[in-house]
Amino acid sequence: MNHPLREHIEKVIPLRDEEFKLILGHFSTKKFKKHQFLIQEGEPAKYNFFVLSGLLKLVFTESSGKQHIVAFAMEDWWESDFFAWYTGAPATMSLECLEDTEVLCITLDDYHALCNSLQKIERFFLEKSIFGFVSAQRRILAMLTSSAQERYERLLKQYPSLVQRVPKTQLAAFLGVSRETLSRFSG
């Protein structure tokens, strides 16, 4: 068995075949087309998503209509409005496809059921969560220490494939720069 989710989890904890089967049983699969929404601001965020293929953006929209990209999610990334998903509150952000995308979906109930039937998976989620926190903190630090241009160059180095796939308008909304200014970097 050679499932992307299994490989992903086994980087942290080993799994026997029937354990992975149990895990997979708690997920459903969905496909979305470019421009479709997986989560809509204001509505409940029913699922936490694991990206099998494609590309998503987690977006906050100001009342003025200006968009800010909180995160991208590519293959092997987890994404949701985690606060909304975990607490049941209405989502404050939208999750939208930048490409046709296939995901695994898990509800909070199924997630808790899974943790109860396979204790050790909790360690996996905990580690994901810690590293998610760490990388958010690093992004904060980058915003405190670096200029827009430095942040752009760092993004280029760290996620060159992302920069290929995403229009610069969107990168600008992620970096916190205007698209005009971003366009003036690098030529």
Next chain:
Amino acid sequence: MNHPLREHIEKVIPLRDEEFKLILGHFSTKKFKKHQFLIQEGEPAKYNFFVLSGLLKLVFTESSGKQHIVAFAMEDWWESDFFAWYTGAPATMSLECLEDTEVLCITLDDYHALCNSLQKIERFFLEKSIFGFVSAQRRILAMLTSSAQERYERLLKQYPSLVQRVPKTQLAAFLGVSRETLSRFSG
């Protein structure tokens, strides 16, 4: 038994007396004076800390000497260089006292031992970690959407007691503004 750590954990999961005793047995207590370091950049981050009293700052120092405050930690907050603590890598940030401070300390080994002997504590740490991630993401969003003055006013509303206890020089280093500019807000 009426321990601040117990009350803190019981907001998430209920504990029997002997369970809390088991938990507490994995921590040690330490006291530090103002200006002392709990973690030094470049050295290993041996402990994760739970603040019983006092006030800490998690600081990144640029090669120029300029300081950036990644986080504050008051009573009932957990703080460490989490990446360094979790992976064993040398710390990239320092943790320093802004006031005389008393903390509970736990090593990574004791943490794992604790999780093994009391499975349900893992759910507590997972929830802490998720909410830590969520609030880091909110801070990123605030940096994307708001001006320095708006961020300062939001801080005033959300943590008025913190603003009382911390000199504005430090608040500026947290908000990502120069102290001069911060001083010109509000009068």
Next chain:
DNA sequence: CGGCTGATGTGACCTGCATCACAAAATAAT
């Protein structure tokens, strides 16, 4: 094919905030 929508580049101009400089309070140290 031809019309549309969104992505990108570039100029002109404006503004929020940094930086430098100096002074006055307020705390801490001896």
Next chain:
DNA sequence: ATTATTTTGTGATGCAGGTCACATCAGCCG
């Protein structure tokens, strides 16, 4: 108390990056 040391305020000046405006170019769909 009396030095130090840190904190805070305020002016003057400069720059990174925002905003507006317009032009080009690519991809998409009837």
